[in-house]
Amino acid sequence: MILCLNLNAAIDKTILLNTFELDQIHRSEKVVALAGGKGCNVARALKTLGKSPVVSGWVGGFAGKFIEDELNKEGIATDFVKTGQESRTCTSILDQNNQTLTEIYEKGEPVSAEKIEELEAHFRETVEDYQAITLSGSLPPGVPSDIYARLIKIAHEAGIPTYLDSSKNALRDGIAAKPFLVKPNETEISILLDEKPGTSVRELATAIQAIASRHTTTLALSLGERGALISDGQRVLEAQAPQVNAISAVGSGDSMLAGLLSAFSERLPLEEAIKSGVAAGTANTLTLGAGQFDIDDFEKIRQEVILKTLT
Numbered sequence: 001m002i003l004c005l006n007l008n009a010a011i012d013k014t015i016l017l018n019t020f021e022l023d024q025i026h027r028s029e030k031v032v033a034l035a036g037g038k039g040c041n042v043a044r045a046l047k048t049l050g051k052s053p054v055v056s057g058w059v060g061g062f063a064g065k066f067i068e069d070e071l072n073k074e075g076i077a078t079d080f081v082k083t084g085q086e087s088r089t090c091t092s093i094l095d096q097n098n099q100t101l102t103e104i105y106e107k108g109e110p111v112s113a114e115k116i117e118e119l120e121a122h123f124r125e126t127v128e129d130y131q132a133i134t135l136s137g138s139l140p141p142g143v144p145s146d147i148y149a150r151l152i153k154i155a156h157e158a159g160i161p162t163y164l165d166s167s168k169n170a171l172r173d174g175i176a177a178k179p180f181l182v183k184p185n186e187t188e189i190s191i192l193l194d195e196k197p198g199t200s201v202r203e204l205a206t207a208i209q210a211i212a213s214r215h216t217t218t219l220a221l222s223l224g225e226r227g228a229l230i231s232d233g234q235r236v237l238e239a240q241a242p243q244v245n246a247i248s249a250v251g252s253g254d255s256m257l258a259g260l261l262s263a264f265s266e267r268l269p270l271e272e273a274i275k276s277g278v279a280a281g282t283a284n285t286l287t288l289g290a291g292q293f294d295i296d297d298f299e300k301i302r303q304e305v306i307l308k309t310l311t
């Protein structure tokens with residue numbers, strides 16, 4: 001089993017309208033509501049890759065029950081800490097005629113110190129049940145930015161590898177606890193550097209090797225359609241995906257994390273891990289749902305990924 005932490009859970013609701021206009025009443029054409037959050041996307045992708053994910057974090061109220069039920073309906077196990085406060089709903093309004101997307105993200109209720117402690121204690125008790133842990137996404141209000149660092153430390157002590165995909169202070173604090181792997185994108189990596197790196201592959205390769213070496217971690221830097229770089233602090237590899245007709249890249253980074261984890265959990269080397277990561281991210285662009293892809297697309301793309309050794 002693999003634990004996918006999804007601390008900032010939400011219902012992701014997409015409302016399809018013919019035309020969206022300010023100050024008007026609208027009647028929806030269609031409404032789709034799903035369990036949202038990056039940890040949920042990672043879990044979906046892991047399931048497609050033949051793994052058994054369990055999603056955890058905080059949920060509460062009717063929305064919390066909905067998030068759990070939706071994941072369970074998808075065949076994904078859950079182990080949430082219940083807060084007694086209503087979970088968030090994030091609403092996206094899709095205007096079909098003008099092809100616009102308007103997004104409203106609820107901030108959510110602050111998590112109490114008591115519930116933070118409860119999650120940490122539960123994590124400590126159950127961590128050894130898992131083969132690996134993923135820690136993805138932003139944090140709800142009230143949660144200190146070192147929460148990922150604290151959980152990574154607990155996993156470390158239990159000998160369980162951790163995979164971190166976050167941003168800003170949560171990423172900066174988290175990497176200091178030496179997770180097995182970190183997966184920022186080009187924007188997110190800035191917080192780990194004193195100066196903004198150049199955009200060339202050479203400059204990025206030098207930057208990720210330095211970070212990976214300094215923090216004793218493996219750093220996979222995703223570069224959207226340009227593919228990805230990976231370094232274990234010594235070597236740096238570049239992986240380029242084949243050209244595809246991308247429909248939606250939402251959740252590609254989360255799929256990539258699942259691809260990397262899947263390969264490393266089978267004790268495959270850096271080369272195979274980055275190929276799997278890039279293939280899962282790219283396969284995800286061919287399907288609408290975040291973290292959803294066709295395993296045949298994944299296999300086909302994986303064989304077409306071009307790998308270069310940079311260092």
Ligand SMILES: Nc1ncnc2c1ncn2[C@@H]1O[C@H](COP(=O)(O)OP(=O)(O)OP(=O)(O)O)[C@@H](O)[C@H]1O
Nearest residue numbers: 185222223224225227249251252253254278281282
């Ligand atoms: N337009 C695209 N065409 C082909 N492959 C893509 C495209 N976008 C993303 N990918 C693949 O998915 C991987 C991860 O994507 P990206 O760098 O966009 O992650 P991200 O910014 O973390 O995304 P998110 O956090 O929204 O899931 C890339 O390394 C690449 O392999």
Ligand SMILES: [Mg+2]
Nearest residue numbers: 165185253254
């Ligand atoms: Mg991402």
